[in-house]
Amino acid sequence: MPPHTMEAIQFDRKKEQILLIKAPYPIKPIKNEVIVEVAYAGICGTDLHIAEGAFPCRDDPVILGHEFSGVVSAVGPEVTHLKPGDHVAVDPNSGCHYCELCHGGNYHLCKVGGINNTVGIWKDGGWAQYCKVAAEQVHKVPHHITLEQAVLAEPLSCISHGWDRIAPIPVGSRILILGAGIIGNLWASVLHLQGHRRVIVSEPQEARRKLMMNLETNFDIITPDELKAHRAKDPSWGVDLVIDCSGYAPAMEEALLLISPGGKMCIFGVTSPQARISISPFQMYMDELTIIAVNINPFSFPKAMGWIDAMGSRYLDYGHLGIKTYTLSQYKEALEALKKGSIAKAIFKIK
Template sequence: MEFLSLDPVSKKLSLDSCAIPKPKSNEILIRVAYSGICGTDLHILDGSFPAKNDGALTLGHEFSGTIEALGSEVTTFKIGEKVVVDPNSGCNKCNFCHGGSYHFCNNGGINNTIGIFRNGGWATHAIVPDTQVHLVPEGVELHQAALTEPLSCLAHGWDKINPVHVGDKVLVIGAGIIGLLWACLLHLHGLRKTVTISEPQPRRRLAAKKLDLGYEVNNPAEIKDANFDLAVDCSGSGPAMESAVPLLKRGGRLCVFGVAHPDATLTLSPFQIYMKELNIVGVNINPFTFPKALGLVRAMVDRYLNYERLGIRIYKLSDYNEALEALRMGEISKAVFKC
């Protein structure tokens, strides 16, 4: 098998090979088909996001594929089935897990994620616990299924900001891949002419317009309306979040969805938050929303999950440097490896 190996010290990637491993009794060997590069992966590569640091790591927490081998105790799957992987799990023992918030688990959650602390899907093959494997819905192609994990995070965000009513005025901040998927999600739920996408980069504004959702797509400097019910930040930019607060109506909400640098700070007016009764909601990784995400994939597949419209480009594993450079230069919204 081939895999991309991350050196924990130099943060450099290399394409390596080894024998295909055999799954343990409760594990599944997956022949990876498609594996996405997430913004979190870029943060790991530049050293600003925590990851395994006591040995080489294969990144990739967004991947789909087919089952190639089953552990002796796995009975709910069959060889050849199309699957996706939920990279997150909990210890099932702590208060967070028992309270339904395994993404906060100190032993599991983000501290044990496949592709961040365990070897992931930037490889031709991956071994994962059977409890973290889900069947791909009928009618969904494997390249589309590779978007299930980011959509599971959106599903968690949707749960946290609801209710969102048809007719609500919504501001989507940032038109990277996450902002584009949020725009699609809002459209799927019936929001039409009341959504505005804010994006400073002309190339990204063009990508948002290509989705043909009928939304306003503007440079942030052009947005003067201070009457939004909801703002969803997909940029991770502190100044962008700060500028959104005055644009919210009384009783408005700010959803902090984009991943900011750990040292980033916000300067907000406590009086404005008090006087307008604003709600600020943070959204982390998915807790138990993978089944919901699979429902979203099935509902969105025909209209929304078009790689060309979303600005997603497919690369071979061996072209990883080219893929990363295209992302960093803003030439594409997302890169996906065809493994």
Template sequence: MQALHWDASRGSVKLVSLEKPQITKPDQLLIKVAYSGVCGTDLHVMKQEFPAAEKVVMGHEFTGTVENIGGEVTGFKIGDNVAVDPNSSCMKCAFCLKGQPNYCPTGGGRSAIGMFQNGGWAEYCVVPVAQVFSLPADLSLATSALCEPMSCLQRGWDMIQPLLDDAKILITGAGMIGLLWASLLHHKGYRNITLSEPTDGRRKLAKNLGLNLKVLTPDILATQYKDVDTAVHGFDLIMDCTGSPRAIEAIFPLLCRGATLCTFGCCPSGSKANICPADIMMKELRIVGSLINPYTFIKAVPLVAAMGERYLDYEKLGVKVYSLDGFDDAFKDLKNGNISKAMFKLNEN
């Protein structure tokens, strides 16, 4: 089979031919991969800014059909359409036993499929049944390939509650995650949404979503709020999707009293941002992070089905589909900002 293989010593991904994987444990499924996405985390891995195995088939966002079933697997049959949660847990440590598997020292993102175990940038992948989710019959394999990122957004949604119906919201960064956050919040009924993005192409994508967003450059945003009493007239929620310490410094003063800042984008390890501790106390601010998807994948599948083509249309979101052998073009288009997301299409029937 064809696969994209990461080799840290080489510092690059290479298209290779591998033996088709086989089920070796009774609780496993063999998945014939249909669609597999490229995540921003993958780009960080390829820059060696984010941990992963030294050598691995990457790809942690994928859907496909069941090709074969282990002897102890129930609830699935060959040919079923499924999505895969890449994250697992040890179910033994204190964090897992408290319902916090994303903090697990050995599980969560620390053992993820596509990061530390062979993943979905390949024609086939073997996955434990506990990490496989059935898809509704009317949900396409293409749209459902967004279940994994949406499961992470579902975690963020849980973390920012309560969020009042009239909340004034700022999203920073109009990459794929920023666009998905705008779509999710609009789907949830929020209409006072501003999106800040420095690049022309990404601002155009945000405007083309058809959600009536206020789309501004960071400079224009700063100018508009220069003389505003943000303690009273600032934002109730700021969702940072940039992972940029400088962006966080710039938006922090725009939080109003009682507001929440959610750092959703991946900041470089060890990076620092200067914020005012007095504001945290005087405004009673909440600062929350959101780490992967503990117990939210099961919520993400019906969420993706409910949002459907209205919000998750590939063309509107700036998602472009490539074959595996087009990976160089996919990575180049992502890095140049020509698209919001690359999606590999492999075996869809």
């Protein structure tokens, strides 16, 4: 029998507080609902923005956590592809299924769904022992993929969508990654997996630069000042692709000046809604530059599972990625370590 209450971490937007609470166990699933006993739940940079009041979320208190894996605990009567005991990962995003955007295959841009209806932001999420979600958002994890790896399916599904948006990326391209947090580390891992070697990573925090070195990609890992020095020594120096994983607008603005003619910038990191950058339309015209933004993960969860299968422990080892696990009761310690940059990512190990 499941417990009547469970541990959960809740954010109260009005009080600007994150608290460990005793929450009621999710009520019995109906129709196409699934209750997942959470095993691993990640802390995303977006969660930090939410806690700081820089990213919108539900006005009423909400259990955060939009990256999680676990074991099916119970299913509604209309659920046919899952059963109790199945190992699963949860896609927190879905559309309204009625609007033109959803019917056009772009549910991530839906004004009702997409990022406006995300589990763990607008609905109670995975920073809890149990979470109830729609069955269509629950993906069975293959037997050879661990739940420890599967919790990375959500960020990797977003990267997969980004990859599709900026493709093709010819091997031999000169690539600049801005930011060596977990997203920068995962982008670096995927690029290395795909055969890319001419990659530079710019990161201001020494601790994060050291963590990136653990990936053993032999990429150039430098400071923003060292990046500027490249251009100062050779005004013609540049890169073919910039992937921003920092969400820091001034860094993006400076990187625009480093893109070679015909090059691209991928805006992947989530910024504050108030952030702004200045762009020269003349430079865009003269160099035929392309700026591509990436919003979550439409239909890319299966691709993420494929990447996890291909990446395996070579790229997804927690120690190499700079990931540290915590219990729910250690949430303050986890958030503080992330803010300091002493780790690349924190993940709650719950089950």
